[in-house]
Amino acid sequence: MQDNQVVGIGSGSTIEYAIRRLNERVINENLKTICIPSSYQALRSLQSFESLQISTLDRNPEAYVAIDGADEVDGDMNLIKGGGGCLTQEKIVISCAKKVVIIADYRKDVQKFGQSFNFIPIEVIPMAQRPVLEKISKMFGGKPVLREAKQKAGPLVTDNGNFIIDWFFDKDKDYDWNEVNISLSLIPGIVETGLFIQTAHKVFFGAADGNVTSRGNDKL
Numbered sequence: 749m750q751d752n753q754v755v756g757i758g759s760g761s762t763i764e765y766a767i768r769r770l771n772e773r774v775i776n777e778n779l780k781t782i783c784i785p786s787s788y789q790a791l792r793s794l795q796s797f798e799s800l801q802i803s804t805l806d807r808n809p810e811a812y813v814a815i816d817g818a819d820e821v822d823g824d825m826n827l828i829k830g831g832g833g834c835l836t837q838e839k840i841v842i843s844c845a846k847k848v849v850i851i852a853d854y855r856k857d858v859q860k861f862g863q864s865f866n867f868i869p870i871e872v873i874p875m876a877q878r879p880v881l882e883k884i885s886k887m888f889g890g891k892p893v894l895r896e897a898k899q900k901a902g903p904l905v906t907d908n909g910n911f912i913i914d915w916f917f918d919k920d921k922d923y924d925w926n927e928v929n930i931s932l933s934l935i936p937g938i939v940e941t942g943l944f945i946q947t948a949h950k951v952f953f954g955a956a957d958g959n960v961t962s963r964g965n966d967k968l
């Protein structure tokens with residue numbers, strides 16, 4: 749890491765470790781780092797570290813690197829994201845970064861989607877939720893369900909004021925995830941999907957014994 753770099757910050761529980769480590773390096777190495785949060789959770793977390801500067805894509809539309817978590821990483825380094833419901837802003841921030849680094853625990857390292865996580869989160873405009881649910885089920889099978897909020901009656905509302913459909917895909921089918929992603933994205937009312945196709949450059953997996961393995965570009 750170098751001085752004055754712009755860093756996209758993902759969401760979830762794993763990213764909290766990266767934010768803490770970033771803060772340590774900024775203090776110890778006397779660096780200035782400009783962080784772009786990808787959710788309200790990331791923003792609040794960053795706000796608790798005074799040494800980390802916070803910015804927006806309006807001010808800094810390009811990031812040197814984006815660091816994020818994932819729900820699953822398949823053999824082609826495709827990702828499922830959105831378990832925490834922040835997929836749209838995460839995809840936007842990642843799309844603005846030159847390098848994308850994913851950190852996850854070893855259970856998310858799979859050959860084929862569906863081994864540890866069995867649904868694709870999809871952000872949808874509220875008025876479209878019913879027709880979108882029906883279209884997904886007709887087009888791809890499986891079971892799409894509207895995600896319910898916890899400790900609030902009704903559906904979960906995202907940081908963007910939308911709903912999330914969790915599509916429990918058919919684990920026995922061999923999906924072409926790139927095609928599925930394109931077809932889903934073309935359904936009116938779908939804002940973004942939790943399929944991140946070929947977006948990660950490097951993925952680090954933390955093992956239970958504290959060791960770290962990685963996949964992807966060794967130069968990163």
Ligand SMILES: O=C(CO)[C@H](O)[C@H](O)COP(=O)(O)O
Nearest residue numbers: 760761762817830831832834
């Ligand atoms: O995509 C995400 C949130 O939308 C998270 O990165 C993903 O759900 C992983 O979260 P965690 O680190 O808590 O397992």
